[in-house]
Amino acid sequence: MQRIAIFASGNGSNAQRIIEYFQGHPKIQVTLVLCNNPDAFVIERARNMHIPSVIFTRHDLYHSNHLQDILSVQGIDFLVLAGFLWLIPNYLLQAYPSRIINIHPALLPNYGGKGMYGKRVHEAVIQSNDKESGISIHYVNEHYDDGQIIFQAKCPIEPGDTPESLANKVHDLEYRHYPEIIEKVIEPSADGASLMELR
Numbered sequence: 001m002q003r004i005a006i007f008a009s010g011n012g013s014n015a016q017r018i019i020e021y022f023q024g025h026p027k028i029q030v031t032l033v034l035c036n037n038p039d040a041f042v043i044e045r046a047r048n049m050h051i052p053s054v055i056f057t058r059h060d061l062y063h064s065n066h067l068q069d070i071l072s073v074q075g076i077d078f079l080v081l082a083g084f085l086w087l088i089p090n091y092l093l094q095a096y097p098s099r100i101i102n103i104h105p106a107l108l109p110n111y112g113g114k115g116m117y118g119k120r121v122h123e124a125v126i127q128s129n130d131k132e133s134g135i136s137i138h139y140v141n142e143h144y145d146d147g148q149i150i151f152q153a154k155c156p157i158e159p160g161d162t163p164e165s166l167a168n169k170v171h172d173l174e175y176r177h178y179p180e181i182i183e184k185v186i187e188p189s190a191d192g193a194s195l196m197e198l199r
């Protein structure tokens with residue numbers, strides 16, 4: 001069994017979708033949710049789905065062994081960021097080489113970087129008059145939204161679209177693709193598709 005920990009900071013709708021997707025999966029399971037915000041709805045979602053969650057502070061993540069100890073004790077193999085807003089520290093990048101992935105709600109390399117998350121991304125895209133947006137799933141490195149892109153999917157931006165309506169279209173793409181891409185990254189040959197085909 002490959003054990004996933006999901007890092008999330010807020011609502012957690014992607015986290016829920018991912019947990020549901022892997023329920024009953026023969027080779028992959030979500031066993032932990034890690035959250036930096038004690039008020040985040042993702043904690044309630046995890047509780048409702050009987051997945052343990054851990055709330056941690058900046059100090060826990062950046063200045064102690066707390067997180068690494070938890071991940072090690074829980075036997076976590078793979079880290080998935082789903083609406084997680086803090087930078088992943090180097091010790092985790094080294095502990096999980098090519099085993100930490102993130103989703104970004106726009107077509108990177110545009111509209112990424114520090115402070116670009118959630119609604120702010122969609123506001124910037126709408127203001128740009130671009131004709132399309134989408135999602136980017138990428139490996140995590142030491143910079144925000146910068147690691148190698150694994151998969152992108154697009155949606156049109158139509159006249160009258162608002163940051164909210166665009167967010168809904170992007171969420172649909174996220175729910176449809178993120179769990180499957182996670183599965184293919186962890187088990188590349190599960191259905192005969194290689195990661196190269198996804199790029």
Ligand code: GAR
Nearest residue numbers: 011012013014083103104105117118
């Ligand atoms: C998602 O749209 C995700 O792509 C985005 O935050 C949202 C979280 O929604 N992540 C970023 O912007 C990271 N830069 P959710 O909590 O309902 O899954």
